Each structure stands twice: as C-alpha cells, then as structure tokens.
Amino acid sequence: MAVEELAAPPRLGPLYRSAALTAVRRKALGGGGPSGALPDTEMRVREVAVDREHLARYDRVCGFRLTDELPATYPHILAFPLAVALMARPDFPLALVGLVHVANRIEVHRPLTADDRFELRVHAEDLREHERGRQVDLVAEALVDGETVWTGRSVYLRRERKSGGSDRRPEPTPPPEGGALWRVTPRVGTDYADVSGDHNPIHTSRVGARLLGFPTPIAHGMWSKARCLAALEGRLPAAYAVDVAFKLPVPLPSTVTFTATQAGSEHWRFGLHGAKSGKPHLTGEVIHRS
Structure with missing residues (x-):
C-alpha cells in the first residue's frame, strides 16, 4: 500500500468544495464516478498534538466532563479530515457528495490523554455491494510511539437504484420506558x-x-454517538469497543429519548429514539476489551 504523508490534517472546507466540483464533472460526463477498485493509499500525519482548549470545547458540545482524558470519539475528529481527503480523490469509486454514514465502530485500546502525541493513519477497504447501493469502510488508527492505541471504522453507503433493492425505513416502535429526554436544538448542528x-x-x-x-x-x-457515551461517562471500562448503527437522522430541533441497559458489569446497550414517534435514530453497544 502506498503511503501519502501530510504535514498536518487538511482543512475540510477546500476538500468539500473539490468533491462538489468532482461530482459536477462526473454528472456532466453522465456517470457516477469510477467503478473500479479503491485507492491503494494510506493517508498519514505524524505528531498530532491535542489542543486542550479545543478538547474543552468538544467536551462541552458533546456533554463530556472537562478533563484531560480524551473521549473515545475525540480521535475520530482528528482523523476525519484524512478520511475526507481520501474520499475526495477523483479516483475514489464512490462520490463523496451523497455518501451516508451508516455505522461506526471505535476501539479504545487504552485510556488516552491530552498529553499523547498521535500518528494518524487512514485507509479505505472492503468496497462491497449493498441492497441499496454500495458500501465502503474508512479505517482510522491512532498510534503513540508505534503502538496502536485507538481504531475507528466508519461505514459509508452510496445509495444507488438497484433492481430488487429495498429502501424500506425502520419500523417505528415505542422507545423503551424510563429513558432520559434530550432536547436537541439547532445549536447542536452549528x-x-x-x-x-x-x-x-x-x-x-x-x-x-x-x-x-x-x-x-x-x-x-x-x-449523537458522543452524546450517548457522555451519558455513560464514569461507567465505562478502561479499554472497550463501542459499535453504533445510525438509523434515522435526528432532526434539528427535536426531542429524543436516550436509554441504556447494562448486560454484565462492563457491557452496555443503548439507543436514541424519537420521544413521540418512537422512531429509532441510533442503536449502540459497549463491549469490554480484555
């Protein structure tokens, strides 16, 4: 695999503008983009430092306590620009514009702090067919002194019309009783x-x-994933994996119900549902890593 090393994570604005132009060119040519293999390239940035002021802002937005310990979801936003840089390439087989983030898995191998200096690595793998189109995994790693301390896997779906495909949405069900009500305002988006x-x-x-x-x-x-983990803060193991499936989008504004149940001393299942409709927005699970 080829390695493309960057001096710093790229800014997302120019990447999105480039992806939009690429989408326009592909449409003008009458196609959705290359249909071949994924780029055999890994994006890397060395010596990424945590800005404590930025970490504190992130903690406030997502509901975490203000500490030097990194939330499990924080390295994702450090690595995300590398993933976008890879997906915005003209040779990436799925157009970035219109990709839907449908699932995410994070593995915390050990507690991380603001003192850690990361090497970030991102690559794409497992381009595959799906009943509603095609899916791809963007895999991110954070390393400290050559040791992998955090991994993230984001699943993206490109919706494409296919014969026999199903675009059926999840059936509404009443949310579990006893959950916490959260008012999600437009400020959450901005x-x-x-x-x-x-x-x-x-x-x-x-x-x-x-x-x-x-x-x-x-x-x-x-x-949404970060806010759920913030609600479980102080009750999670030191090393764990957390899987979520993104079901239906959370409209802004709306009121959602958060529920969590413990299955074993260090195993949680949680979810977000529409407070009135019962529609599922997110389902998740925390699993202890030995």
Missing part, C-alpha cells in the same frame, strides 16, 4: 460543525438540508 470542522450544510442550513432532501438540518451522527 456548534458541532465549529468544533469538528465538518460544516456540511445538511447539518447547519435549512436551505442546504432541503437541497439534500431533508425538511430541516439534521444532527451529525458522531455527535
């Missing part, structure tokens, strides 16, 4: 965009959301 750098207008602009088929902006999926 505040998380500011701290993550991900200013996709689907999260921050009513006009942008409507252009992409949504009546209102929607919350970032990784904010």
